[in-house]
Amino acid sequence: MKNGFVIFLAAFAVLFTSWSAFVLGPQLQLGRAKQVAVLNSSDVYPINRPGEAAQGLQIYRANGCAACHTEQVQQTGVACDVVLTAAGKNPSAVSNLISTLKLNGLTEQEAESAAGKIAAAGGKVETHVIATGADISRGWGLRHSVAEDFLYDNPVQLGGVRVGPDLAGVGARLPDANWQLLHLYAPRSVVKDSVMPPFRYLFVKRKIDGAPSPDALKLPLTQQPDEFMPTPGYEIIPTDDAKKLVAYLLSLHADVPLYDAPFTPPQISTNAPAK
Amino acid sequence: MTVNENSTNQIDASCRVPLLVLFGGAALWLVVSSLLALVASLTFHMPEKFGDCPWLTYGHIQPAADDALLYGFCIPAGLGVALWIFARLGQTPLRGAMVPVVAAHFWHFGVLVGLVGIFVGDSTGFQWLEFPRGGSALLFFAYLLLGLWALMNFSGRRESGLFPSHWFLIAALFWFPWIYSTANILIVGWPVRGVVQAIIAWWFGNNLVFLWTSLVGLGAAFYFLPKFSGRPLQTYFYALFAFWMLIIFGSMRGVPAAAPVPAWLPNLSALNSLMLIVPVIAIAVIGWKTVCGAASQECKGGSFCMIKFGFVSFVLSGLMLFATACPHFSQLTQFTWLSAAQTQLQLYGFFAITMFGAIYYILPRAVGIEFRFPKLIRVQHWFAMLGIILFVASLAIGGIEQGMKLQDASVPFADSTKTVLPFLRASTMGLLLLVIANLLFALNIFAMILAWKWSVAKAVFAFVISPLEKSEVKA
Numbered sequence: 001m002k003n004g005f006v007i008f009l010a011a012f013a014v015l016f017t018s019w020s021a022f023v024l025g026p027q028l029q030l031g032r033a034k035q036v037a038v039l040n041s042s043d044v045y046p047i048n049r050p051g052e053a054a055q056g057l058q059i060y061r062a063n064g065c066a067a068c069h070t071e072q073v074q075q076t077g078v079a080c081d082v083v084l085t086a087a088g089k090n091p092s093a094v095s096n097l098i099s100t101l102k103l104n105g106l107t108e109q110e111a112e113s114a115a116g117k118i119a120a121a122g123g124k125v126e127t128h129v130i131a132t133g134a135d136i137s138r139g140w141g142l143r144h145s146v147a148e149d150f151l152y153d154n155p156v157q158l159g160g161v162r163v164g165p166d167l168a169g170v171g172a173r174l175p176d177a178n179w180q181l182l183h184l185y186a187p188r189s190v191v192k193d194s195v196m197p198p199f200r201y202l203f204v205k206r207k208i209d210g211a212p213s214p215d216a217l218k219l220p221l222t223q224q225p226d227e228f229m230p231t232p233g234y235e236i237i238p239t240d241d242a243k244k245l246v247a248y249l250l251s252l253h254a255d256v257p258l259y260d261a262p263f264t265p266p267q268i269s270t271n272a273p274a275k
Numbered sequence: 276m277t278v279n280e281n282s283t284n285q286i287d288a289s290c291r292v293p294l295l296v297l298f299g300g301a302a303l304w305l306v307v308s309s310l311l312a313l314v315a316s317l318t319f320h321m322p323e324k325f326g327d328c329p330w331l332t333y334g335h336i337q338p339a340a341d342d343a344l345l346y347g348f349c350i351p352a353g354l355g356v357a358l359w360i361f362a363r364l365g366q367t368p369l370r371g372a373m374v375p376v377v378a379a380h381f382w383h384f385g386v387l388v389g390l391v392g393i394f395v396g397d398s399t400g401f402q403w404l405e406f407p408r409g410g411s412a413l414l415f416f417a418y419l420l421l422g423l424w425a426l427m428n429f430s431g432r433r434e435s436g437l438f439p440s441h442w443f444l445i446a447a448l449f450w451f452p453w454i455y456s457t458a459n460i461l462i463v464g465w466p467v468r469g470v471v472q473a474i475i476a477w478w479f480g481n482n483l484v485f486l487w488t489s490l491v492g493l494g495a496a497f498y499f500l501p502k503f504s505g506r507p508l509q510t511y512f513y514a515l516f517a518f519w520m521l522i523i524f525g526s527m528r529g530v531p532a533a534a535p536v537p538a539w540l541p542n543l544s545a546l547n548s549l550m551l552i553v554p555v556i557a558i559a560v561i562g563w564k565t566v567c568g569a570a571s572q573e574c575k576g577g578s579f580c581m582i583k584f585g586f587v588s589f590v591l592s593g594l595m596l597f598a599t600a601c602p603h604f605s606q607l608t609q610f611t612w613l614s615a616a617q618t619q620l621q622l623y624g625f626f627a628i629t630m631f632g633a634i635y636y637i638l639p640r641a642v643g644i645e646f647r648f649p650k651l652i653r654v655q656h657w658f659a660m661l662g663i664i665l666f667v668a669s670l671a672i673g674g675i676e677q678g679m680k681l682q683d684a685s686v687p688f689a690d691s692t693k694t695v696l697p698f699l700r701a702s703t704m705g706l707l708l709l710v711i712a713n714l715l716f717a718l719n720i721f722a723m724i725l726a727w728k729w730s731v732a733k734a735v736f737a738f739v740i741s742p743l744e745k746s747e748v749k750a
Contacts, residue, residue, distance in 0.1 A: 010522075074533050156469060162691070
């Protein structure tokens with residue numbers, strides 16, 4: 001290449017192609033994305049985060065939480081369980097048949113064939129779809145993360161390295177607000193050996209004046225090493241920023257089945273004894 | 276002194292002030308960046324100590340350290356080297372030196388604004404794009420000014436030939452304004468919806484951290500390697516091929532394999548990362564054929580050594596990108612420290628060390644003063660080399676161990692953190708060596724700036740106190 005203008009044109013053509021593929025293309029495909037239907041339900045997904053949680057996203061951004069936490073649950077595949085819901089008119093034949101079949105951890109084709117055999121014998125079955133993978137087994141989510149999970153977030157905080165655990169489903173996994181506050185205030189008081197720095201600047205330590213504040217951190221008196229306890233007569237009050245951050249964390253539960261990430265939600269038995 | 280040497284001296288001298296401002300600020304940010312990275316790394320030794328001051332938490336200080344290295348050191352150092360190479364290759368002194376001087380001041384001020392922004396919680400939250408809009412606007416206009424000035428000087432060159440270094444440097448000059456404006460407009464200014472933000476941020480990060488630094492670093496290496504080894508670049512056509520392949524495959528990647536985005540994006544990224552092996556091998560062959568077999572000078576820890584080390588780091592960094600795009604290995608290494616290891620190898624092992632070599636060669640010629648502590652150059656090179664090797668190797672091995680634990684569901688998550696901790700602590704030692712290397716570098720640069728200021732002050736003083744010529748005295 002002997003001419004500077006030729007280099008300019010070459011660079012322009014390549015960069016324009018790259019820009020079209022990675023900026024224009026995704027914007028055309030996803031830029032006008034709308035809510036989608038939740039599988040087997042009349043609900044739509046996602047809905048905007050509540051106001052305090054949306055403000056909490058800004059605290060999450062400002063403190064650089066995404067430097068250590070991802071919000072991307074991974075999934076390696078799905079496994080299917082075939083579940084008998086009614087034995088039909090010939091229960092003994094169905095039960096004999098079932099005893100010869102493998103019903104758990106099947107591929108989709110295996111599940112279809114097993115369900116077909118049971119249905120032919122007169123039984124009624126349901127096929128449950130369960131996501132698989134290390135993240136799912138750890139309880140970080142019920143399915144892999146998808147673009148829809150972040151539709152209303154600004155900025156989208158996907159993160160890139162797991163210094164700490166994935167947070168895409170932390171609201172469902174650890175729904176206790178006091179636990180979350182304790183964890184922010186003194187991570188090692190609830191997670192032994194945590195390398196997370198404590199976010200004490202999101203809390204105020206103050207003298208108890210009259211009745212203790214209802215907002216004060218509830219420190220479990222047992223099991224707590226002394227180093228995490230406030231001086232007697234003092235209490236730890238979360239600031240608004242801490243409360244917003246926790247509201248955001250609790251709003252993170254990408255746990256509805258969608259067309260591009262199907263699974264069968266775990267059944268909650270309605271006649272289970274009260275806890 | 277021959278006419279030719281005289282004109283070369285003139286060309287070098289014309290770049291003096293812009294280079295002092297660009298390199299002086301860069302040296303300062305380099306030290307700041309490594310100190311910040313060192314403090315960030317201490318989180319893994321004593322996390323409890325950082326809880327009372329928001330500025331000291333990892334989420335503030337690590338992005339600040341990364342940005343101080345990239346925007347504070349890499350870009351101004353690269354632009355300075357590009358200005359000088361354009362002037363030398365074009366056999367034309369730099370005209371209007373005030374413009375790059377003003378632009379360089381704006382640039383460094385922009386970096387300061389951006390870093391303060393991160394510390395006070397105004398970060399945008401996207402890696403490599405954390406600077407809030409005030410800082411980014413300053414950077415953008417400073418770059419535009421510097422880039423346009425470099426191109427104007429390029430187009431007014433006396434020697435009309437176009438060398439491989441030119442291709443790489445011109446492409447880089449053009450690349451940054453496009454990607455930086457796209458990312459800032461669509462992510463910060465008028466944000467697009469949902470994961471498109473993340474896709475654009477990944478695309479931008481790759482195009483700046485990998486491609487821009489590769490273009491400028493290789494542009495400099497393709498100028499200096501033939502110069503030091505005393506034989507032409509081997510060969511022109513290999514370089515042409517490598518240039519094309521690098522910009523094509525290097526620009527169309529960046530989306531991680533498991534991102535929650537339409538599958539064609541990670542697949543296209545992975546394909547292009549795998550194809551990157553082609554330009555990386557071509558570039559390795561160019562370097563090998565140019566340096567080996569030539570009646571090369573001994574490098575003795577000087578500029579030649581540094582540029583050779585940088586070149587090898589580039590090839591290794593490219594191979595790491597290739598490896599982490601292979602299907603099974605990418606699953607193992609996603610979300611681990613391995614990508615941080617690759618980034619540091621690219622930014623420091625390749626780019627920064629290549630720039631050290633270039634700056635050590637350029638500055639004494641441009642300023643006309645030798646370095647105050649020439650022996651420290653060799654010491655600095657050893658610290659930089661050992662530091663980056665220790666840092667990258669520990670994070671890479673730790674990253675792979677961490678990945679194996681993360682992929683095994685029977686291992687609790689806390690174990691993956693525990694496994695990687697010793698490696699993170701070893702990387703702190705690497706950082707410590709880098710801090711020393713950066714301080715030694717800054718020491719030589721600042722000593723030169725002071726020596727130059729002193730010589731200017733002496734000249735002014737001598738001029739002021741010199742007796743007037745008779746002809747200047749009015750009757």
